[in-house]
Amino acid sequence: MLMPKPDSDVIARREEIIAAMRSIVPGEGVIIDDDELRAYDCDGLMAYRQLPMIVVLPKTTQQVSDVLKYCHDNDVKIVPRGAGTGLSGGALPLADAITLGLGKFNKILETDFENRCVVTQPGVTNLALTQEVEHAGFYYAPDPSSQIACSIGGNVAENSGGVHCLKYGLTTNNVLGAEIVLMNGDIVRIGGKHLDAGGYDVLGVITGSEGLLGVITEVTVRILQKPETAKAVLLGFDSNQKGGDCVAAIIADGIIPGGMEMMDTFAIQAAEEFVHAGYPQDVTALLIVELDGPAPEVEHLIGRVETIARQQNARYVKVSESEDERQKFWSGRKAAFPAVGRLSPDYLCMDGTIPRGQLAYVLTRMEELSEKYGLRVANVFHAGDGNLHPLILFDANVPGELDNAEKFGADILRLCVEVGGVLTGEHGVGIEKRDLMGEMFTEDDMKHQQRLKCAFDPGHLLNPGKVYPILHRCAELGKMHVHNGQLPFPELPRF
Amino acid sequence: MSTTDNCHSPNSPDFDDMTDNLKAENEQQVLDAVKSAASDKIALDVRANGSKAGLGRATDIGHVLDVSGLGGVNFYEPAELVLSAGAATGVAEVEDLLADKSQQLAFEPPDLGPLLGGEAGQGTLGGLVACNLAGPRRVKAGAARDHFLGFSAVSGRGEVFKSGGRVVKNVTGFDLSKLMAGSYGTLAVMTELTIKVLPAPEKIRTVLISWAKDGIYDHGGVKAMTDAMASPHEVSGAAHMPAGIAERSSVSYVGDSGRAVTALRVEGPEPSVAHRCEALKNLLGKYGDIEELHTQNSTAFWCDVRDVQCFVENQDRYIWRVSVPPTEGSRVALKILEGRPGEALYDWSGGLIWLALAPAPDACANIVRQHVAAVGGHAMLMRAPADVRARVPVFEPQNGTMADITQRIKEGFDPHGILNPGRMYEGV
Ligand SMILES: Cc1cc2nc3c(=O)[nH]c(=O)nc-3n(C[C@H](O)[C@H](O)[C@H](O)COP(=O)(O)OP(=O)(O)OC[C@H]3O[C@@H](n4cnc5c(N)ncnc54)[C@H](O)[C@@H]3O)c2cc1C
Numbered sequence: 001m002l003m004p005k006p007d008s009d010v011i012a013r014r015e016e017i018i019a020a021m022r023s024i025v026p027g028e029g030v031i032i033d034d035d036e037l038r039a040y041d042c043d044g045l046m047a048y049r050q051l052p053m054i055v056v057l058p059k060t061t062q063q064v065s066d067v068l069k070y071c072h073d074n075d076v077k078i079v080p081r082g083a084g085t086g087l088s089g090g091a092l093p094l095a096d097a098i099t100l101g102l103g104k105f106n107k108i109l110e111t112d113f114e115n116r117c118v119v120t121q122p123g124v125t126n127l128a129l130t131q132e133v134e135h136a137g138f139y140y141a142p143d144p145s146s147q148i149a150c151s152i153g154g155n156v157a158e159n160s161g162g163v164h165c166l167k168y169g170l171t172t173n174n175v176l177g178a179e180i181v182l183m184n185g186d187i188v189r190i191g192g193k194h195l196d197a198g199g200y201d202v203l204g205v206i207t208g209s210e211g212l213l214g215v216i217t218e219v220t221v222r223i224l225q226k227p228e229t230a231k232a233v234l235l236g237f238d239s240n241q242k243g244g245d246c247v248a249a250i251i252a253d254g255i256i257p258g259g260m261e262m263m264d265t266f267a268i269q270a271a272e273e274f275v276h277a278g279y280p281q282d283v284t285a286l287l288i289v290e291l292d293g294p295a296p297e298v299e300h301l302i303g304r305v306e307t308i309a310r311q312q313n314a315r316y317v318k319v320s321e322s323e324d325e326r327q328k329f330w331s332g333r334k335a336a337f338p339a340v341g342r343l344s345p346d347y348l349c350m351d352g353t354i355p356r357g358q359l360a361y362v363l364t365r366m367e368e369l370s371e372k373y374g375l376r377v378a379n380v381f382h383a384g385d386g387n388l389h390p391l392i393l394f395d396a397n398v399p400g401e402l403d404n405a406e407k408f409g410a411d412i413l414r415l416c417v418e419v420g421g422v423l424t425g426e427h428g429v430g431i432e433k434r435d436l437m438g439e440m441f442t443e444d445d446m447k448h449q450q451r452l453k454c455a456f457d458p459g460h461l462l463n464p465g466k467v468y469p470i471l472h473r474c475a476e477l478g479k480m481h482v483h484n485g486q487l488p489f490p491e492l493p494r495f
Numbered sequence: 496m497s498t499t500d501n502c503h504s505p506n507s508p509d510f511d512d513m514t515d516n517l518k519a520e521n522e523q524q525v526l527d528a529v530k531s532a533a534s535d536k537i538a539l540d541v542r543a544n545g546s547k548a549g550l551g552r553a554t555d556i557g558h559v560l561d562v563s564g565l566g567g568v569n570f571y572e573p574a575e576l577v578l579s580a581g582a583a584t585g586v587a588e589v590e591d592l593l594a595d596k597s598q599q600l601a602f603e604p605p606d607l608g609p610l611l612g613g614e615a616g617q618g619t620l621g622g623l624v625a626c627n628l629a630g631p632r633r634v635k636a637g638a639a640r641d642h643f644l645g646f647s648a649v650s651g652r653g654e655v656f657k658s659g660g661r662v663v664k665n666v667t668g669f670d671l672s673k674l675m676a677g678s679y680g681t682l683a684v685m686t687e688l689t690i691k692v693l694p695a696p697e698k699i700r701t702v703l704i705s706w707a708k709d710g711i712y713d714h715g716g717v718k719a720m721t722d723a724m725a726s727p728h729e730v731s732g733a734a735h736m737p738a739g740i741a742e743r744s745s746v747s748y749v750g751d752s753g754r755a756v757t758a759l760r761v762e763g764p765e766p767s768v769a770h771r772c773e774a775l776k777n778l779l780g781k782y783g784d785i786e787e788l789h790t791q792n793s794t795a796f797w798c799d800v801r802d803v804q805c806f807v808e809n810q811d812r813y814i815w816r817v818s819v820p821p822t823e824g825s826r827v828a829l830k831i832l833e834g835r836p837g838e839a840l841y842d843w844s845g846g847l848i849w850l851a852l853a854p855a856p857d858a859c860a861n862i863v864r865q866h867v868a869a870v871g872g873h874a875m876l877m878r879a880p881a882d883v884r885a886r887v888p889v890f891e892p893q894n895g896t897m898a899d900i901t902q903r904i905k906e907g908f909d910p911h912g913i914l915n916p917g918r919m920y921e922g923v
Pocket of ligand 1: 009027043044079080081082083084085086087089091104122144145146149151152153154155157160161162163182210211212214215216217299325337358426427463
């Protein structure tokens, strides 16, 4: 993985930059010792590590603005960071950049039950938002599995999803407003408690921009009333094809479940050994279908799902009889990653999305790839929306295995694109899928995306080296019909 | 969505003997047209059927790029909940196709043709998304932007590009679909769009509160809607009609009563709808007499709200579309209406106010914007004669950094300013 070559000139100015940062963020908010910097040397993509030049932990929007303005005027790069749980290396530090941690932005500013929204600082965890409002029967719907730890700012930056996004939408569908600081220090407020903002949808493009367009310093999210009840049904099939067909049949019947997850044999067995969720061990594909809403609706729809499942030749059907049992059904799915992790020193978690109908084909091809690379793969799958999470097992201590696993992963993502899907459904491009962007986009596609970048950060100082394999100078992108503006990272010049 | 060979085209447009109209039948022709317009710096008024020609700032661009030939569904896969079609495919055609499979566009696209003084049923998919419209279900299901998965387009640079895809879960690269939605054709000419579709509800019912005769119940209506929206009963539409508007309703029960009404819609499978209706009745009985509209009347009622039917007739009135925090709806509207002839219809639980005001030289922009700014929100001048829409900012005026961002985005996608220039803001 090639990162932009560190700028020795900037590194040589480190002391001067530290002094400037200390004048903006007093006290312990500027971290410079290697020991302490080490805590920030990677995000959830732990195969890649790099000590940041400096870590700055501002407390106020004004401090963020001052830091960015200084860096803008002095040509210093910035890597924004929330909780560091990202799985694609978006918050991976750079040797010549300041890592700007938003951890001290940890307050919920306002809960407005009447307008059904919460205004919060970005460092607040996803789960804390729900905890803040649940006494009044509300919750914040997007629920990434990392919700105890990940920050809402990171969620917005990644447009994170979760098992309930099938019915309730992704982060982008649940954010109403934000305050962002641009690289030049300008503070912009977009949206608010109202639904339509007018003008270009800046909130929409900031969401999922992986820290490349601006630093998010405040977020307004909508909250929903918790469904009155929820029930889950476990369905077992003797082939992936039948499992996939059942998913399609449920949706074709007009039912959008609260969640619809699928696991393959390997994942089922690993989860069962780990948490004893009561999963059947003689099935090839396991579906968890959750219905939520008012009790009469849930009862009615569970019945319909059961009928459909039997028509689709489910060989195992079990409806949760109690809240405990529902939680138990989920316990296996929720523990699937660590459960698989127990069976292998290391694993890579992939994240492609495919059209649902291609599921069986993709899983068959994945088995072939697994044999070709000699690496095992387990599959958990947000079946309702076609989002795959293949877990590739490997041992980083065996020379060449990480490389091999990454190649396997890249082949899986190419396969996703080949069948009409995409490289990443919720984890982001970061550095992990950066060099695969060309599989999905033409040069012109990517250049148009980068023109958006140029409108926000023409100097490419915010999170460079992430998402786009080739950085085009904004001056070049601005010209019409220019074809020689490509600047691959190794020779990246200063500008 | 193929990328095309840029160099060759069988029938390149000729701007020398150009009439006012240039018609493109496919993406290649759009590309050729935009390329030559860019090199000659000729501005294009991009339109399909022109059903929303009256939306946005009034401009006098002269040359029309007619894309009404870009129709046709590419694929519709009900089990995948996805549909892809040419930009000029009729919304009505799409809705018919979906209805055959008991599916729908969940954001409930309004048909604003009649409100804007034109015919019904003329809207296209591209126009719908370019204006980011949404109906009453916005409170639950979002707007066009939330259902817009991907597109292929020709930017003002004369380059074909695409973004997004055909799957819902997709975070690959910047979300340019969001940028296109609501950009009024000022950045690129969309040629193909892919959208998410959803099952249509099996049953629709509306709980109707009829307020006592005489008196102003706007605040009460907003209060009742707030209660309903804060309940777990999954309300999918919350509108309030003052008596003067209710009496023009096409639903006789509403029209005949002579009273203000507040309406709450629930949708879903029969047992669920029945249960939630009962619960809402219990919750809201304290506000007034409660009635229930079933599927047919409900559908008619919500179509009226969606298309702002109440303001179709008197075309002289200027129309504002105001988005504010829902609980502020009635306060903002009543302040604006104080001492001024006009009416307000509330949708989105009070978060959307449709205002009809008597004509005034500045369309009352100052007073409207002043009251909206006080609570945070957005006001758009939806209907007014062209000379007014040329003079009065149609969208909330931007300033400072936000205006710079808008300008720079425009420059990136349309450096010569040839696509619908001035449609949103002067100079953009
Ligand atoms: C066990 C585990 C399970 C996970 N499950 C899911 C899941 O189910 N669904 C899912 O979508 N993701 C999941 N993730 C991925 C990750 O948790 C999400 O991407 C999360 O949103 C990242 O939040 P963070 O605060 O940790 O951000 P970080 O990792 O710190 O940063 C992520 C990106 O956002 C940028 N960023 C962070 N904060 C800001 C800000 N305030 N302003 C601007 N840019 C910012 C960073 O530069 C970086 O590019 C999982 C991760 C783990 C470790």
